[in-house]
Amino acid sequence: MTDSTRDSLTTDLRRLEEIVRSLEAEDTDLDRALQLFEEGVSRLRAARDRLAEAEARVQKVLEDAAGQLHVTDFEG
């Protein structure tokens, strides 16, 4: 997961649940329902993609004498 997609899984899932609830409610008109469905499908795809993302990355954070932070890959 990249920083720009940070937290978006939470957003995607939350929105998906809203959409499903609206679709399951009686009072959505068809145009709106179709719109919601399309949005739902793209969020579903995004969530699946994010879940399929690769290996956990482990990095080490160190501070140098000047107080600068350095992030390097961690060799466990």
Place this chain on the structure above:
Amino acid sequence: MTGSLFDLPPEGQSPPSQPPSRPAALTITELVSTLRKSVEAATGPVWVKGEVTSFKAYGSGHWYFSLCDPQSAVRCVMWKTYTVKVGAVVADGTEVYALGTPTVWEERGELRMSVQVLLPTSGVGLAQLARERVKAALEKDGLLDPARKRSLPLFPVRIAVVTSADGAALRDIIIVTRRRWPSVRLLVVPAKVQGTEAPETLVRALALVNRLELVDLCIIGRGGGSKEDLSAFDEERVCRAVAALRIPSISAVGHETDISLTDLVADARAATPSAAVERALPDRADTLRHVQSLGSRLAHGLRRRTTLVSARLARSGDRIQVAMGRRLEEPRSQLDRYAGQLEALSPLKVLSRGYSVARLADGRVVRRKGDLPPGTAFDLTTTDGAIAAHAD
């Protein structure tokens, strides 16, 4: 029964069979006072070793407790003058050295030890004492208040881990992370987790976490060890550094049974470092199942919507047809009515009943006798045609 027992003289003694004369009987005060003096003289101020039980600190600052070993116990009192030097209260079960003078509490005739100095017998005791002092200080500043605990993020993306770079804890954390939620990034901020330098490096690492951008959660901890090994996590400044974290924290120190003060300050506590990851990260397989169920509910939701709409459309179609039908019906029946009326009015209809019409050559209908003088020619119209006729 008891009466007869009491009547028996104790073995080897023959008590006076008669009560003594009044001047020879001691008052209770005299008796207890005598006993107090002999008890105080027996040992004088003395060091004893024992375990504290039934500890009670009163608002007055005086402490009451028992010191005991497996066979015996003695009630103790420690006046405020002395308790202030101990500082924090003493937990039940603490093994201590106590300097005190045995005496008798005359009002009740009970044995008491008046304690002046109380020292935990071991490092454990000392650590426990220090820990209680720290806990009280943290509590006073509201850092243990459950209301200040933050909830953990649902799907953390970047997790800071403050622990030893080569400890078992970090290894476990990485393994469990890879198993549960592989798309997470762990940022290890190394610190010493035992020894004299541990508190300082932990505080520095925690401060460093606060400088990291976009981190969602901080796990601080270490694997199991002796109480001594875990003591850095009871240090006041370490606890305060945990409390000062900008992001939610999970403290995971040692094993199930170990509770350190950082556990009480952090937003969540986990029994072990592995458990901390389980607490921090949802299981990917579970989440995938959830996503799949949302997917099928989505499809089903739409199908349901479209079914509803087409059912509604069909109903509307029926209604239109019925409405249109009604609208066409009306003129038609009106037409039929008109047609009927027209037919009734038709002269042919009358002729069909056997009547005929006489018309003059100019087409005028003969209505009176005078219309048709003798010798006049006229046409007689019947239901199937006209007959030329002549009036006589």
